[in-house]
Amino acid sequence: MKSKTLKKDKVNIITLGCSKNLVDSEVLSGQLQASDIDVVHENKKLDHNIVVVNTCGFIDKAKEESINTIFDQLELKRRGKLDKVFVTGCLSERYRADLEAEMPEVDAWFGTMELPLMLKKFEVDYKAELIGERLLSTPQHYAYLKISEGCNRTCSFCAIPLMRGQHVSKPIEQLVAEAEGLVKKGVKEIMLIAQELTYYGLDIYKKRELPRLLDALAAVKGLEWIRLHYAYPSKFPLEILDAMNRHDNICKYLDMPLQHASNNMLKAMKRNITREAMSELIHTIREKVPGICLRTTLIAGFPGETEEDIQELKDFLIEHRFDRVGIFSYSHEENTSAHLLEDNISQEDKELRAQEIMEVQQEISLEKNQEKVGKTFKVIVDRKESGRYLGRTEFDSVEVDNEVIINSKKKLEIGSFVNVLITKAFDYDLEGEVM
Structure with missing residues (x-):
């Protein structure tokens, strides 16, 4: 799409709410990337000129977070840091008319099923073959x-x-x-x-x-x-x-x-x-x-x-x-x-x-x-943080469940599976040694 800058557009997608929203953002990213548009998620560098806020409208706290995020992006636009701010997702689907009146500076609003319409704003067509x-x-x-x-x-x-x-x-x-x-x-x-x-x-x-x-x-x-x-x-x-x-x-x-x-x-x-x-x-x-x-x-x-x-x-x-x-x-x-x-x-x-x-x-x-102490579990290594590896058993999902603090003298590959002997138990986490 044409914008007031001479540089190539770079799109930052901010996703709020549930994992279903996250998948929608990933699909949007795939479509943009396939049309040779530079796209990133949750960009900290602030070297983008377009933002898409994918909102949540589930409960009051989520709605408040979505609205505050939109206002933050509009403030960046007012300061000349952004060219365009687009809003999509559940909050936009549910309250579009009210939000348009409250935030006229938003460049376009889209509902949860309007991906092809959003892509038109980037002057590209939806590619069905990319399903x-x-x-x-x-x-x-x-x-x-x-x-x-x-x-x-x-x-x-x-x-x-x-x-x-x-x-x-x-x-x-x-x-x-x-x-x-x-x-x-x-x-x-x-x-x-x-x-x-x-x-x-x-x-x-x-x-x-x-x-x-x-x-x-x-x-x-x-x-x-x-x-x-x-x-x-x-x-x-x-x-x-x-x-x-x-x-x-x-x-x-x-x-x-x-x-x-x-x-x-x-x-x-x-x-x-x-x-x-x-x-x-x-x-x-x-x-x-x-x-x-x-x-x-x-x-x-x-x-x-x-x-x-x-x-x-x-x-x-x-x-x-x-x-x-x-x-x-x-x-x-x-x-x-x-x-x-x-x-x-x-x-x-x-x-x-x-x-x-x-x-x-x-x-x-x-x-x-505590019942798991002394037992060995297959653990997926998610990340390294503060010098220690963190992972999950098959009984734990991402972000919402327990983590396992993995003690290992050897370097572990992120995304690999290791057998961990549980040595300590906490309210919501476990700690153990790689076998």
Whole structure:
């Protein structure tokens, strides 16, 4: 595209929010690079002249961060450091009209499905033949693989369908080709992501086909770990567990957001499942896949939540002893069915409740980590920091889970696998020696 500078354009992409946004940014980067446009992610050098801010609109804190980031980039533009500021992603999809009025200095706004339109601003066309081609922003040895877009669920607290639309699965052949391309780039671990993994295939194959997809991906040579994120508990297809048992390269790891454990709250959240059914599912999963790591995500402070509901949630955590837990404070989102309810819990109380719940989980996490002392685990080496290597077991995903501090007298290659004897346990991390 033409800009006021005589230098060749250089585009910096800033990504906020979830891993699904990150994949969108990587796809945009791949398209720009294929059209001979210089592109970087999260550039610290400030030697670019165009910025694309890929925003998150999920909850209040994420929206605030997105807006502050846009303002920061507009300030750089006002100071003559940038020529153009473009905004895309979920916040732009959801609040474009309001944001355009508030920030007229932004050069263009795009929704979540408007990549071809954005490319027109760079005077290039969308290249359909590049499907699956991405310029990775992650370290070379791992990547996210988005298997579908959108969501058909009607959870009362969630605005994702408003921003991402209805569920659309990618064909198995396309995903296998994308995985093969990632392996050629050096990727050894892929994390399957979607708004809802277990719905995969219902739209294009007329039945749930995540197990068939897993079989196909497990056959990709060079793919050592396949990890599953964001499974919905209601009508969970148990065949997923059979696929996990069939293939050594499918991690015994499942991220299944439950959101709450009180039946009152589950009903108000429109989760289509009861506490009793969730308990039965958890027992079945652990019975079918011994040693599996279960991660879940919870919400504190939903409208009408009582102290009794919080106690039920704590009791549920103590009963089931999840390996990993994340928690959000409830965010009152416009145009969701929960927005019709009174947001009757203060932000301070929401955060206190979240803290109480995490204190229960912290103790469980420490106990589970202590059980690993004296055992040896296969660990992927993620990075070197302050003279020590940091990695993860198959039971830990990137950024959200435990890390292993690896003590080694020998130089280790980033992205390699090593066997580590665990010698120390902390609340959320482990330490060990290379065997």
